[in-house]
Amino acid sequence: MGAEDRQPADTSGRKPRERRERIKGRVVDRGFVRIDQLADELGVTTMTIRRDLDHLQDRGWLRKVRGGATAQPSTAFHGDVRHRARAMTAEKDAIARAALPLVKPGQAVVIDDSTTALALTRLLDRHAPLTVITNFGPVTQTLADSPGIELISLGGTYYPAYDAFLGLRTVDAVASLSADTLFASTTAITRGHCYHQSQETVAVKRALMDACARKILLVDHTKFRRRGLYQLAPVTAFDLVIVDPGIPASDLDALQADGVEVLVARPEQPRP
Structure with missing residues (x-):
């Protein structure tokens, strides 16, 4: 009998769904949690925790790593939307x-399923009237009660970890639309191309790009140090790239050498 089998069974009385919600919360809040810590806190065996982590990883909520789980993005893991929303807010x-x-x-205006574009969403009511098209749940929630905003929400297959609609049905919904401007982000920029971790995301973003007369890419400087599995498009496919002031000179020079129009955002001025 192994050490895992000698641990006590779940004495908390929690159902698997409730226990997994608690695991999700701990991983997102802490960034990384060890399996043995979760087992001790929740009163279950480490084998139970491993099964829970497999379940949550399959649904895109977290990523299993050696000895535990993390909400940090990787080449094959986009990251829980709550964790992404807390990163690089300034x-x-x-x-x-x-x-x-x-x-x-x-x-x-089209807003994609990115937390970078979500920051723009919170400012859009200043320029109403507008029509805003999105597949991203947080954008819909932000603009639901905004006067002067006609909101079009794209359907499809719902991905809870992304809080977004993705897949072929979403692509079909986009095909019938024509918009002025797309504001989109990307997971990673490598060798002058944008990458993402899922083919479903790439398919929808390509459809959104085709539906818009102007395409604007919003990226913070960390995107130039990340990796993704699936290539979306060259950065030159966008009419403008807006980056934060933290972009290294080498990355800025590489974009401009490729002929990309770049706008470097100004840092927020401190209030007097």
């Missing part, structure tokens, strides 16, 4: 402020 806000003047009243 940089995302700077990018959003730089992008806002590009939105004109009366336009049809």
